[in-house]
Amino acid sequence: MNTKLTSQRLLQRAKISSIGTYVPDRVLTNADFERMVDTSNEWILERTGIRERHIAAQGQATSDLAAEAARRCLELRGMAPDEVEVIIVATVSPDMPFPATACLVQGKIGAHQAWGFDLGAACSGFLYALQVGAKLIESGAQKTVMVIGADTMSSFIDYSDRSTCILFGDGAGAVLLEAAAEGELGIIDYAHEIDGSGASALRLPAGGSLLPASAETVANKQHYVHQDGQTVYKFAVRKMAEIAEKVLDRNGLTGQDLACLIPHQANRRIIESTAQRLGLPLDRVIINIDRFGNTTAATVPLAMGTARDEARIKRGDLVVLASVGAGFTAGATLLRWEMD
Numbered sequence: 001m002n003t004k005l006t007s008q009r010l011l012q013r014a015k016i017s018s019i020g021t022y023v024p025d026r027v028l029t030n031a032d033f034e035r036m037v038d039t040s041n042e043w044i045l046e047r048t049g050i051r052e053r054h055i056a057a058q059g060q061a062t063s064d065l066a067a068e069a070a071r072r073c074l075e076l077r078g079m080a081p082d083e084v085e086v087i088i089v090a091t092v093s094p095d096m097p098f099p100a101t102a103c104l105v106q107g108k109i110g111a112h113q114a115w116g117f118d119l120g121a122a123c124s125g126f127l128y129a130l131q132v133g134a135k136l137i138e139s140g141a142q143k144t145v146m147v148i149g150a151d152t153m154s155s156f157i158d159y160s161d162r163s164t165c166i167l168f169g170d171g172a173g174a175v176l177l178e179a180a181a182e183g184e185l186g187i188i189d190y191a192h193e194i195d196g197s198g199a200s201a202l203r204l205p206a207g208g209s210l211l212p213a214s215a216e217t218v219a220n221k222q223h224y225v226h227q228d229g230q231t232v233y234k235f236a237v238r239k240m241a242e243i244a245e246k247v248l249d250r251n252g253l254t255g256q257d258l259a260c261l262i263p264h265q266a267n268r269r270i271i272e273s274t275a276q277r278l279g280l281p282l283d284r285v286i287i288n289i290d291r292f293g294n295t296t297a298a299t300v301p302l303a304m305g306t307a308r309d310e311a312r313i314k315r316g317d318l319v320v321l322a323s324v325g326a327g328f329t330a331g332a333t334l335l336r337w338e339m340d
């Protein structure tokens with residue numbers, strides 16, 4: 001018998017071993033928006049919790065943001081780019097429809113041994129990519145997977161539409177997945193859901209195969225983000241708590257067992273409501289929407305970076321990452337923090 005074909009690979013656990021984040025230098029404050037559209041700092045702050053967001057420079061694309069986050073992630077781990085085996089980029093704002101942004105990142109950071117691909121699930125993209133990466137490690141197939149959440153939403157925003165332009169920012173966060181050591185739990189479990197009945201509530205209508213780019217689609221502003229804010233809000237405020245409870249329930253846990261909730265940053269009110277339903281005081285919830293706005297696939301890794309930078313999390317802590325986004329998509333990951 002050919003043992004190479006039949007030998008079982010041992011299951012092992014995956015853990016996050018490093019985090020790198022990057023946001024562009026340019027900042028748009030609420031005061032800047034007061035000069036651009038009919039809005040006010042008070043409205044934006046009260047309805048969303050956002051004070052400012054970072055915006056990519058002209059010519060700075062999602063692969064640039066992602067590559068910088070990846071470089072920082074590797075540097076903090078002390079790992080050479082050649083040691084990265086897989087690159088997964090979660091994004092809805094790739095540099096272009098193809099080639100995949102993962103290929104562009106691979107070239108930019110010089111990860112000569114890596115294969116990879118993009119994954120599109122809007123604001124839940126990073127959590128879904130994290131699970132795919134974890135499964136590649138758990139199966140024994142790969143030793144190092146770089147998972148990146150990166151979006152340059154400013155390229156799809158109509159800066160004359162006050163209902164959407166104030167919400168989004170640009171940024172990237174990268175994590176390295178490796179095999180957990182003896183006694184480490186790392187990534188423990190996940191709950192994911194998609195619901196296509198909400199597809200029209202948040203979308204970029206044109207530029208795909210349904211409505212290819214034309215002078216008409218541009219004139220109709222169909223290459224910009226369109227959102228029915230109330231519908232998305234109602235779904236998100238219910239689903240974010242439900243999905244987090246789902247992953248806790250099936251592991252015999254409650255919000256009380258968590259050291260930290262790291263949620264998608266779309267609206268401070270959604271985060272606060274989720275925390276309340278989970279019974280978590282806000283000092284155990286990572287909120288950085290005031291500084292970055294909604295960076296789509298980048299919010300969760302950026303918030304993980306904030307948790308680390310502010311020493312809000314320590315080795316051995318139980319953490320839930322949670323997200324809801326366009327699609328609809330929803331996700332929650334339960335993990336034990338295995339970094340100092």
Ligand code: UT7
Nearest residue numbers: 039040043047123162163166229230232233236266267325
């Ligand atoms: O990450 C993907 C998932 N996305 C989300 O989770 C976003 C979910 N939705 C939201 O966070 C909220 O719906 C928004 C922040 C987008 C909007 O807040 P809202 O409290 O739902 O406002 P609204 O859309 O119901 O609008 C209320 C009023 C309207 O005026 P009228 O019709 O009552 O006169 C809007 O025209 O607020 C007006 N408005 C604004 N006023 C000042 C909308 N945008 C603005 C603005 N400044 N920027």
